[in-house]
Amino acid sequence: MGNPKDEKKKMDSCKKDLQGVVKKLSQKIRSERDEIQDLLDERATIEAKKEQTQEDKDRLKAINTRLEVLFKKIMTEATSSTKQIDLMLKKQLPSDKNDLKAWQKGFVGGAVDLFKNDPGLKIGNQLFFGADVQVIKKKITLKLTYKF
Numbered sequence: 422m423g424n425p426k427d428e429k430k431k432m433d434s435c436k437k438d439l440q441g442v443v444k445k446l447s448q449k450i451r452s453e454r455d456e457i458q459d460l461l462d463e464r465a466t467i468e469a470k471k472e473q474t475q476e477d478k479d480r481l482k483a484i485n486t487r488l489e490v491l492f493k494k495i496m497t498e499a500t501s502s503t504k505q506i507d508l509m510l511k512k513q514l515p516s517d518k519n520d521l522k523a524w525q526k527g528f529v530g531g532a533v534d535l536f537k538n539d540p541g542l543k544i545g546n547q548l549f550f551g552a553d554v555q556v557i558k559k560k561i562t563l564k565l566t567y568k569f
Contacts, residue, residue, distance in 0.1 A: 446502045447541030525556045
């Protein structure tokens with residue numbers, strides 16, 4: 422079993438690295454996120470009309486198609502970030518089972534909160550990331566939830 426102070430330093434370093442990956446992901450998807458917000462606003466305006474013209478219906482179809490394309494782009498970025506985080510975890514996590522248990526307690530909650538609380542990774546309750554960090558398996562799963 423490693424020195425608890427050294428493990429704490431490694432854990433803090435890993436959290437800091439993870440925070441950098443989250444920030445990069447947030448910046449990479451900024452334009453898509455902004456476009457999604459604009460499209461959702463436009464769609465809400467059209468859907469609020471009591472009577473929709475054929476042009477409105479066509480526009481709604483185009484909006485929904487574009488939202489799917491943007492969602493796929495965001496998922497591509499998330500997948501890339503996931504691979505980067507998995508590699509980082511494989512390098513930094515200890516091999517000792519007792520140390521891994523300490524990491525499970527001290528690292529997972531903070532890592533999940535990074536994704537949950539980053540304002541650049543969500544649009545209201547319509548688009549947000551969830552993270553499942555599995556220290557024992559040395560991997561992270563990012564789940565993008567969206568309601569369009």
